[in-house]
Amino acid sequence: MTDKDISAELQTQVEQAAATQTPLTIQGGGSKSFLGVRNNAIALDVKQHSGVISYEPTELVITARAGTTLEEINSTLLSQGQTLAFEPPGFGAEATIGGTIACALAGPAKPYLGGTRDYILGCRILNGRAQNLKFGGEVMKNVAGYDASRLMTGAMGTLGVLLDVSIKVLPRAERDITLAASMDVESAIDKMQALAGLGQPVTAAAFIDGTLFTRLSGTETTTNAAAHNLKSMVGEKTDNSTLWQQLREHSLPFFQPQNSQPLWRVSVPALTRPLDIEGEWVYDWAGMQRWLISDAPAALIRSTCEAVGGHATLYRGTEEMQRQAGVFHPLPAPLLSLHKKLKDEFDPKGIFNQQRLFPEF
Amino acid sequence: MSQALFKDETPALDDDTRSTLITRFLSFMDDESVLRDDEDLYPYESDGLAVYRQKPPLVVLPETVDQVQRILKICNELNVPVVARxxxxxxxxxxxxxxxxxxxxxxxxxxxxSIDENARTAVVQPGVRNLAISEAASDYNLYYAPDPSSQIVCTIGGNVAENSGGVHCLKYGMTVHNVLQVTAVTIEGELITVGSMACDTQGFDLLGLLHGSEGMLAVTVEIVVKLLPKPDTTKLLMAAFDSVDTAGDTVAEIIADGIIPAGLEMMDKPAIVAAEAFAQCGYPTDAEALFLCELDGTEEEVQHQLQQVEALVRKNNATVVHIARDEQERMQLWKGRKSAFPAVGRLSPDYYCIDGTIPRRHLSRVLQQMNTWSDEYKLRIANVFHAGDGNLHPLILFDANVEGELERTEELGGKILELCVEVGGTITGEHGVGMEKINQMCVQFSSDEITQFHAIKNAFDPGALLNPGKAIPTLNRCAEYGALHVHHGELPHPDIERF
Incomplete structure (x- = not known):
């Protein structure tokens, strides 16, 4: 555990980079450096800027410097029976809270409890002019000024350097249980969607290799009652308690393909039927986040997703593929234009994380 | 009422431009949709903050997206500002x-x-009333969660613009947490869709950015909202205390105990007395503080939590503990809280509603300071409080017909907001900045932050034509205001010219 404020040093580095128009790669723990196009710019190391600044369990808010590890955040929260409800994956022990917010990845609970952007309350950043700016705050309801904290969430560091972040936390459920039932993919898609409409304490639903897994969270009484109510629909309790963590952290065997084939993340609307793309599939987020291991052409994958109102991310692939196909799904022209303008307004010299998100900036 | 609080010092729209606009609008809209006579314009001179008034030179009432696009294109071309409502x-x-x-x-x-029962979404136009969505979804046992107290009349487009909350947002979130997708028209007349029908979106969170942007970035023309299944069971517990501090501490303990109530509302004595007189809902009028704690979920979950909450309030010596016997009594108890504003309104010719949010641990300090100021300003204050999330609504009672009272009220309101910022909170939890709190923005944000806000607007609206002058103050305005409000000898926004 470290507690160190290096914001002044970071500010100087950004100032110099802006003055000399030197591109920077914002670097936390590096656990998610596989995501997004890599570049060889000088690293701006934020990892040392770390430590929990404040934590108020009764107000459900934690504020920490960006370099604080996700592990430290999780254990701090756990000591008070609380948790980050959006279950961010770390993809390694080095993962930082800054990277977590910048990448805005969320675990299996996302469709039920919300994603990273639903929990961000405020942040302090350095913009491309090396100005130290604070947006949002540490309170749950706050509509003063534009919501720049949400704008930073998922921007992959392209708009500024996150210095510290305030996040809403929730009580951790007393326990989770998992139900499992074998079925075909069509029934699984319908059931996963229907489950969320029953008012039962469902907090995850995934379809993996012919089995629908459903997670229930709450007290012993509530989860037992729910398991009883849902038995005929989604099966019996199973002991597979690490399943959700393995799914979140990509440590299931599915995520280690033999021939280092690319891994795609496909995000589609509720109830989207199985897509006609050759490959291996795993369904998370009640069928709305699908993992695909496939050699199908990027253009085909993208157009198939787009046709159903979804999008596809080249999650893990070779550098060559990433450059050719782009990592994130291309934006429609009017939105790309707004993205570029916002980028210019935050980072006029274009020094931060060039092309990490989109090839255009 | 006077317009003492608001002076629009920009020159009026000139007659030539006005005639050009009328002619051009009438080429694709009917006569009744282009309002231009005084008797038609006066109803639009203010919104819910009726102390600020300005008769608009022209009101247009489009009914198609194409018309909105054409109107905005024309205004952009002629450099005419647009206020959406x-x-x-x-x-x-x-x-x-x-x-x-x-x-x-x-x-x-x-x-x-449309309503999609299976996907649990509704596609709605921006002028649909908030409550109408839940009413329409009710056939499917679904509802739309955010419930601002004006939900009978307020529209979902306005809810997006303000990122409205309500009494249930501790558990269910604000508007931004309950909207999937927004289609909007930019000042250039271009149609954009932000957000997605999928569970997330590529790129920047423009959907989040549009929420609470107070009509300054784009004009919303269609919204997709999430619908939730109605909870199996809902229970309401009322607890009264002989001090506001104890009530506040009990709220903290409930949350520390792992419970997120669906609603957790607190009132102080003046608000309790006013609400009871107005709604006869059964509130104990001798209590110093009262809270309503609503729990919803499955039968088992609610029973379990209700027992926990009841034990906590009893441990903390609540003077009254009462669980609503049935749905009718639950609604009755809520009625008092939901009619707190008009109830307080009966105590005084006018009232002024404040909307600060504070970290709840500072509640006692903030209330004590407000009491001191109340004596000093000779203005009564009643407090209703979204206790779960720290959102305070002090209601200042005043009489606009007493000379200077309105101005004193505004000054007191400003001081309360600045106190909220001082303790680590914000000047607005859910009502927005608008024109009202524009000066306090200078207290909450630095010059660089305000400049960055203007830069965000510039990305969408380079000519600053969408609702200009609202929500984000100019630095000059801050300098003028700052000159009057020097804190600890530090001059705010020292880097800009003063005149």
């Missing part, structure tokens, strides 16, 4: 008209386009 229930003057711009009324966009 829903039902006009906003409490911060966000829809206050401008002397030199048109008012774009979205009231005709009042259709629920």
């Amino acid at each position: 829903g039902a006009g229930t906003g409490l911060s003057g966000g829809a206050l008209p401008l002397k030199n711009g048109i008012l774009l009324g979205m009231a005709k966009f009042n259709k629920i386009v």
